[in-house]
Amino acid sequence: MTSSATMPQPVSFGRRLKRFMADRPLIPLIILLVILVAILQVLRPGIVNERWIANTAKFAIPLAILAGCQTMTMLTGGIDLSVGTVATMSAFIMATQIVNQDPTVAFLLAMLPAVLIGLVNGIGVGVFRVHPLIMTLGTSLIGTGFLQVYQRTVIASGARIPDFLNWLGTGLTYGFPNALFLFVPVAVLIVFTLNRTGFGRLLYAVGDNERAARLSGVRYWQVITALYVISSLLAGITGLLYIGLIKAPSLSLAEPLVLPSVAAAVIGGTSIFGGRGGYMGTIIGALILTVLTTLLTILHMPEGGRRILFGFIVLFVTAAYLRIIEDR
Amino acid sequence: MTRFLRRQGWVAGLLALLIFLFVITKLIQPGYGSGDFGSLARAVLPYAFAVAAQTVVVIAGGIDLSVAAMMALTSVTAASMMNGASEEYAFFVVPFVLAMGLVLGALNGLLIVVTRVPDIVVTLATLFVLQGAALLVLDAPGGAAAEWLKASVVGIMPIAGLPDWADAWVPKALVLLVVCLFAIWIPLRSSRLGLSIYAIGSDELAAFRSGVPVARTRIVAYALSGLFAALGGLSLTISTGIGAPIPGPYLLASVAAVVLGGVALGGGKGGLLGPIIAVFVLRLVRTDLTLLAIDPNVTAIIEGAIMVAVVMFGAFITIRGRPAGATP
Amino acid sequence: EGKYTIGISNTVQGNGWREEMICAMKAQALASGEVAKLNIAHRNTDAAGQLEDIRNLISAKVNAIVVNPADPAGIKAGLEEATKAGIVVVAVDQAVTEPSAYIISNNQEEYAYLGAKWLFKQMGGKGEVLYMRGAAGASADSDRDKGFKKALAEFPDVKVAQEVFTGWQQDQGKQQILSFLATGAPINGIWTSGIDNVIVDALVEQQAPMVPVVGADNAGFVGQLNSVKGLVGAAVTNPGSIGGAGITLALQILDGKKPAEQTVLVQPQLWENATDDGKAKLKSAADPSLSPEWPVSISIPDWTTYTKDQIVACKGPGE
Amino acid sequence: MTTNPLLDATGVAKNYGAVAALRNASLSVLPGEVHALMGANGAGKSTLVKILTGAIPADAGRVLIRGEARDVRSPAAARRAGLLPVYQEPALIPDLDVLSNLRLTGTPVEPFRAWVRELGIPNLDIRETARDIPLAILRVLDLARALAVEPDVLLLDEMTAALPANLAEKVLEVVRRQGDSGRSVIFISHRFVEISALCDRATVLRDGATVGVVDIEPGIEEKIVEMMLGARIEKTSVAAARVASQGSAAQDSHPRLSVRNLQLGTKLHDVSFDLANGEVAGVVALEGQGQDELFAALAGSIRPAGGTIAVDGAPVKFSHPSDAIQAGIAYVPGDRTEALAMQRSVRENIALPFSAALRKWGPIRVQRERMVVSSAIARLQIDTRAQGEVQRLSGGNQQKVTIARWIAADARTILCFDPTRGIDVGTKQEIYKLLRELAGLGKSVLFYTSELEEVQRVCDRVIVIFGGRVVDTFPVELADEPALMRAAYGLPRGAREDVGILADVRPTPDAEAAS
Numbered sequence A: 001m002t003s004s005a006t007m008p009q010p011v012s013f014g015r016r017l018k019r020f021m022a023d024r025p026l027i028p029l030i031i032l033l034v035i036l037v038a039i040l041q042v043l044r045p046g047i048v049n050e051r052w053i054a055n056t057a058k059f060a061i062p063l064a065i066l067a068g069c070q071t072m073t074m075l076t077g078g079i080d081l082s083v084g085t086v087a088t089m090s091a092f093i094m095a096t097q098i099v100n101q102d103p104t105v106a107f108l109l110a111m112l113p114a115v116l117i118g119l120v121n122g123i124g125v126g127v128f129r130v131h132p133l134i135m136t137l138g139t140s141l142i143g144t145g146f147l148q149v150y151q152r153t154v155i156a157s158g159a160r161i162p163d164f165l166n167w168l169g170t171g172l173t174y175g176f177p178n179a180l181f182l183f184v185p186v187a188v189l190i191v192f193t194l195n196r197t198g199f200g201r202l203l204y205a206v207g208d209n210e211r212a213a214r215l216s217g218v219r220y221w222q223v224i225t226a227l228y229v230i231s232s233l234l235a236g237i238t239g240l241l242y243i244g245l246i247k248a249p250s251l252s253l254a255e256p257l258v259l260p261s262v263a264a265a266v267i268g269g270t271s272i273f274g275g276r277g278g279y280m281g282t283i284i285g286a287l288i289l290t291v292l293t294t295l296l297t298i299l300h301m302p303e304g305g306r307r308i309l310f311g312f313i314v315l316f317v318t319a320a321y322l323r324i325i326e327d328r
Numbered sequence B: 001m002t003r004f005l006r007r008q009g010w011v012a013g014l015l016a017l018l019i020f021l022f023v024i025t026k027l028i029q030p031g032y033g034s035g036d037f038g039s040l041a042r043a044v045l046p047y048a049f050a051v052a053a054q055t056v057v058v059i060a061g062g063i064d065l066s067v068a069a070m071m072a073l074t075s076v077t078a079a080s081m082m083n084g085a086s087e088e089y090a091f092f093v094v095p096f097v098l099a100m101g102l103v104l105g106a107l108n109g110l111l112i113v114v115t116r117v118p119d120i121v122v123t124l125a126t127l128f129v130l131q132g133a134a135l136l137v138l139d140a141p142g143g144a145a146a147e148w149l150k151a152s153v154v155g156i157m158p159i160a161g162l163p164d165w166a167d168a169w170v171p172k173a174l175v176l177l178v179v180c181l182f183a184i185w186i187p188l189r190s191s192r193l194g195l196s197i198y199a200i201g202s203d204e205l206a207a208f209r210s211g212v213p214v215a216r217t218r219i220v221a222y223a224l225s226g227l228f229a230a231l232g233g234l235s236l237t238i239s240t241g242i243g244a245p246i247p248g249p250y251l252l253a254s255v256a257a258v259v260l261g262g263v264a265l266g267g268g269k270g271g272l273l274g275p276i277i278a279v280f281v282l283r284l285v286r287t288d289l290t291l292l293a294i295d296p297n298v299t300a301i302i303e304g305a306i307m308v309a310v311v312m313f314g315a316f317i318t319i320r321g322r323p324a325g326a327t328p
Numbered sequence C: 001e002g003k004y005t006i007g008i009s010n011t012v013q014g015n016g017w018r019e020e021m022i023c024a025m026k027a028q029a030l031a032s033g034e035v036a037k038l039n040i041a042h043r044n045t046d047a048a049g050q051l052e053d054i055r056n057l058i059s060a061k062v063n064a065i066v067v068n069p070a071d072p073a074g075i076k077a078g079l080e081e082a083t084k085a086g087i088v089v090v091a092v093d094q095a096v097t098e099p100s101a102y103i104i105s106n107n108q109e110e111y112a113y114l115g116a117k118w119l120f121k122q123m124g125g126k127g128e129v130l131y132m133r134g135a136a137g138a139s140a141d142s143d144r145d146k147g148f149k150k151a152l153a154e155f156p157d158v159k160v161a162q163e164v165f166t167g168w169q170q171d172q173g174k175q176q177i178l179s180f181l182a183t184g185a186p187i188n189g190i191w192t193s194g195i196d197n198v199i200v201d202a203l204v205e206q207q208a209p210m211v212p213v214v215g216a217d218n219a220g221f222v223g224q225l226n227s228v229k230g231l232v233g234a235a236v237t238n239p240g241s242i243g244g245a246g247i248t249l250a251l252q253i254l255d256g257k258k259p260a261e262q263t264v265l266v267q268p269q270l271w272e273n274a275t276d277d278g279k280a281k282l283k284s285a286a287d288p289s290l291s292p293e294w295p296v297s298i299s300i301p302d303w304t305t306y307t308k309d310q311i312v313a314c315k316g317p318g319e
Numbered sequence D: 001m002t003t004n005p006l007l008d009a010t011g012v013a014k015n016y017g018a019v020a021a022l023r024n025a026s027l028s029v030l031p032g033e034v035h036a037l038m039g040a041n042g043a044g045k046s047t048l049v050k051i052l053t054g055a056i057p058a059d060a061g062r063v064l065i066r067g068e069a070r071d072v073r074s075p076a077a078a079r080r081a082g083l084l085p086v087y088q089e090p091a092l093i094p095d096l097d098v099l100s101n102l103r104l105t106g107t108p109v110e111p112f113r114a115w116v117r118e119l120g121i122p123n124l125d126i127r128e129t130a131r132d133i134p135l136a137i138l139r140v141l142d143l144a145r146a147l148a149v150e151p152d153v154l155l156l157d158e159m160t161a162a163l164p165a166n167l168a169e170k171v172l173e174v175v176r177r178q179g180d181s182g183r184s185v186i187f188i189s190h191r192f193v194e195i196s197a198l199c200d201r202a203t204v205l206r207d208g209a210t211v212g213v214v215d216i217e218p219g220i221e222e223k224i225v226e227m228m229l230g231a232r233i234e235k236t237s238v239a240a241a242r243v244a245s246q247g248s249a250a251q252d253s254h255p256r257l258s259v260r261n262l263q264l265g266t267k268l269h270d271v272s273f274d275l276a277n278g279e280v281a282g283v284v285a286l287e288g289q290g291q292d293e294l295f296a297a298l299a300g301s302i303r304p305a306g307g308t309i310a311v312d313g314a315p316v317k318f319s320h321p322s323d324a325i326q327a328g329i330a331y332v333p334g335d336r337t338e339a340l341a342m343q344r345s346v347r348e349n350i351a352l353p354f355s356a357a358l359r360k361w362g363p364i365r366v367q368r369e370r371m372v373v374s375s376a377i378a379r380l381q382i383d384t385r386a387q388g389e390v391q392r393l394s395g396g397n398q399q400k401v402t403i404a405r406w407i408a409a410d411a412r413t414i415l416c417f418d419p420t421r422g423i424d425v426g427t428k429q430e431i432y433k434l435l436r437e438l439a440g441l442g443k444s445v446l447f448y449t450s451e452l453e454e455v456q457r458v459c460d461r462v463i464v465i466f467g468g469r470v471v472d473t474f475p476v477e478l479a480d481e482p483a484l485m486r487a488a489y490g491l492p493r494g495a496r497e498d499v500g501i502l503a504d505v506r507p508t509p510d511a512e513a514a515s
């Protein structure tokens, strides 16, 4: 054993930098994003133009909304792996029901499974205390099964993408993607909810310290149930946006976005342990991932290499955050 | 006897369920015989190894999201090494691939211990890395397997002294499974190392105070998981004769069977037998639905529903069984 | 009433071509009057999953199995077991390595060669081509790769800008083309393995330069070739109704009429919109009443006997 | 002394953030000695045991084993050095059976069985899972497991606290014999009976420092109590504490809180008392006498098995803390980490109860919240330089936040569970003053404290709990520390003259051993 005296020591530059970063977690993220864009521009001069930016935004938006679901659930120490299935279901149901139904009815039918899955997730996690990972994997398995069965029944009736979703998914207004008309309000709403509403407070509180929240009179199951329903609704809406972008309804439409949505939230500084993080970071996380994908395509990086890099980035960023946050 | 029932009640119940399912199967398809049982055993093989891989880490209080990716990587590695190679070369390939699983698994554990990033994030990251590596090894399904390896899961195991009619019910695949799993598991379970794995999952602090090297044990648990996953990957290559770089449904299936098999996700409880029986149950459900000519997609719903219902039921019992006055 | 039970195994779900294939199988089984029951395993899975499905079909004691293989070699063991159990095995659409199995398929190598050669000519024999393949590892895909490479060898100045696997999924193909267009890399032509209408959609939506596109005879794409301004392209026939032909072949074998060859190949045709002759063929082939992802060739002469209503209704015996 | 100490620790220090668990502890144990380690709750006894056995690292200090400097970094290393602890908390792995627990630690089975029999459990089933074994038996098994490897130094942390009389008796016998056979035992207990029956010497800790080593001999108990309490024993003044409480004497017809025959498993038996409006009632008890459960039940955290609680004369039933909050009862736990969302701001933590109800989930009225929160902060003089995250606040300021929350929420009844644990003298004074002020405003406070001197400073009345029962109720005038101490140990009031503290409430099991 060594004896040590605690002496006030001059704070090193490294430590000051670290503390600075810890206090403003968005700054390192923005720097990373700018670096990636700069590399892109160097590799292919002229690529970073108005059209590229609009395109990047278009692809980042669905990812960012799903990552919003992850951000909110992760704040409570959970995770929602059913968002991909929910988004796919809403998209698929919308595209097939619109053929014979009134748009409002089709929309309501499309959001129905979202509400149901969210409710089941919320009750499972909030009341029965099932691990969120298991719960949401389970419901997504069930949802996929239903979708596949449903698909068999609508084979003959065909599918159509409503014009409005078309407009929303791919249209541009003054060079800006129309998807922003959906995204900006959603983002503002999420940020406002997290920072300025009682519900947002409770998400953080429950994730930071469930006991403390309980002692303050918070009923855990209420918060969690509402959370998973909201997460599912957001996922459903993302599905509608995404089908407007991709225009090819299928049974696995949004599935490829699920793990990246978790990664975007993690990279954006939301802790998987709960209680820490925010949506602004997540949005930048989603942009970073989208730009990174483009970069890897341009580099002719084979799919295998991309995934390897992707994995390492997620691990590295999480570990780095842990270090920054731990010893301040 | 009562203690046996209390402790093994879940497993006994599962076994009863399995027997019940066999009876149902025989009723649906009176011609269901030993050959069909052999098919079942072959179908079970990769799932069983995946579940074993998951079980070990869950008992140790963790989770491994990378099992399916690990299986894909080991499968393509084995298949591409054996492609065009001699039959004898496979004698080298098998231990090589198993060692690879062991080392990569240990690396998972090491990353968890060293970075202190939660296991779920670390294994999510390695999921991407291993998937990427698999795609680098083979960008499309392909490769080959040695004939003697393929033969090792086909047909029955002649056992001296056993009458032919009984021997017909001993498929090689089952023997392989029992030998590989239980030859590792049974001695391990009662060894100091095995007990340590249970101990860190049951109560990490008490384990540490009992002198268990917690970090080392965690690494070993993940290494074992890697080894089982490699066996799973090999079994895929052996049964299909090729390697496929895109992971199959084994992650979800492994978590489902672990839960269904009575292994508590919190760690410390359960064994390997329950999850293995659970795998048989889930595979046999699929068989039965095929025999009934029911849409196989319904199986996905049923598997998901079984998983969610079982977890909720387990949670329900725990909540009910909590002694009065205990704080939740 | 029919006397046979036929098992079906397919591993790509949600793709219009495969849906038509399944409907053709059902319609043909019904029209033949010889089938009592179909036992269909139709889901997204890989060779290992298909093996399990095939073995379950064996346990179900079907008389024949019609399979669209996920991988030619990966399901060999299962097909061999089926033959040993006295079950007739017919592979449709793609080849398998199991020698006891019968195969009825489009000539996939020729399919790709025809289209690619036409495309490269359209590109003036030079430039960058975007090569959008099917499902990695499927034999239709590797056979088509042979045809594509054969054509490529004939045009040394044509380069592959990027090679991607769509997995024969519309949404994947769409995501891939969109993210490719987003990089701003220039291309001169696109060859796609039957995921075609979404590619044209993407070019239109992104206001990207229209380059020649070669796809299959899917209803949507055929319609686009007739209507999209500035689109030059060709549809190479690849009937999903080959599924119905598979049923017919299986029934013939069950009835004791074995074909002379183990493998029956259907020869593809090319319909392009660069010449008047081609345009006329496209016009007459177009069928806007079909789902855009369904191939317009909904029947194969000599092999299928159902009506259009029957295949569109998609009902099998007993349904 | 001619013999060299078997174990010799000096200058041991350990900080948990701002809390100094140990400042300067020393301990020297001779071969063949049963050595008591004594000190009030929180003095640092358990921390010292954990450091000596490698369960936690020390910040400073030197440990010699048989005269050699040893760096014991893990429990496994301690084992190798011949040191074996039985910690205050059971250390058997709950999901393993006894036999597996033995294998895990490499404990020989036969000696273990022999010790178990010796310790008064004739028919143990070693295939039983630890989780299913009652706590008392588990403690004994823990001890038997330690004994079975014949350690040089056995460290027993409150080994007998959870044992019924018959088992405790056996344990004492066995421990005594350890000493006789030349091994050493470090024995922690709050029971003087046991200490005097068993131990040769005692080291006394106070506030993390060793304040003395004494030989155990008749009459030494008073001296040990004195050492444990330190200078504080002189300081208490009944009159001083009452000054602030003048205004609170008026009693209404209904008490604020009325508890009758509260029952909770083995933890609470027939607990009854009243809490008046404007009253600060103290609760005094040794660790683990049921006070935790009492507070939890009143706070709605756990449901009592029997009895009634009435607020302002109306009976209430709580199924969740929010019910208690609804009834105006707020709970301030002793452990700040239990009450605070550490990564959130001071403001959010104080305002947390505002958002709890479903109808309060909407937009927050920021201006109003800021006002309410600021006034609570000002009231408690919280140092807000680091208010962005509560975890950056000093311990004292964190504790103030937990109280400020309920001032802001205007709770009428506050349950304070040891609120001054681990905070400095100045802040403590502020908290005392605050509690008195609250009482002055007509609020009622139930105040559990582990520091007896606080009683005189804060309370109007003291309720003493022992073994889950209210054993005495003191007016504050009579509640000097020695009196409270005795009452807390379950001794009848005024028994001081008889046999000193040794007058146990239970029949003494070790009369012969002591003689």
Ligand SMILES: Nc1ncnc2c1ncn2[C@@H]1O[C@H](COP(=O)(O)OP(=O)(O)OP(=O)(O)O)[C@@H](O)[C@H]1O
Pocket (backbone or CB within 6 Å): D016, D019, D020, D021, D022, D039, D040, D041, D042, D043, D044, D045, D046, D047, D048, D088, D287, D421, D422
């Ligand atoms: N992990 C910890 N984090 C913060 N503070 C701690 C921790 N462990 C102990 N302490 C504090 O250190 C001090 C000494 O605690 P310790 O458990 O050693 O006391 P003790 O003498 O054993 O008391 P008791 O008689 O109640 O068992 C207490 O103030 C306690 O609150």
Ligand SMILES: Nc1ncnc2c1ncn2[C@@H]1O[C@H](COP(=O)(O)OP(=O)(O)OP(=O)(O)O)[C@@H](O)[C@H]1O
Pocket (backbone or CB within 6 Å): A328, D018, D383, D384, D385, D386, D392, D393, D394, D395, D396, D397, D423, D424, D427
């Ligand atoms: N990481 C930090 N960043 C900013 N301010 C801090 C930080 N840590 C402490 N402070 C401020 O410095 C003050 C002194 O902190 P310190 O922990 O030394 O208090 P203390 O003297 O131990 O008080 P107490 O007795 O209440 O625990 C705190 O009140 C806090 O506001």
Ligand SMILES: O[C@@H]1[C@@H](O)[C@H](O)OC[C@H]1O
Pocket (backbone or CB within 6 Å): C012, C015, C017, C018, C093, C094, C134, C140, C168, C193, C194, C195, C216, C238
């Ligand atoms: O053209 C493709 C067909 O041949 C394949 O097998 O399935 C999907 C189709 O798009």
Ligand SMILES: [Mg+2]
Pocket (backbone or CB within 6 Å): D018, D019, D394, D395, D396
């Ligand atoms: Mg301090």
Ligand SMILES: [Mg+2]
Pocket (backbone or CB within 6 Å): D045, D046, D047, D088, D157
């Ligand atoms: Mg202690």
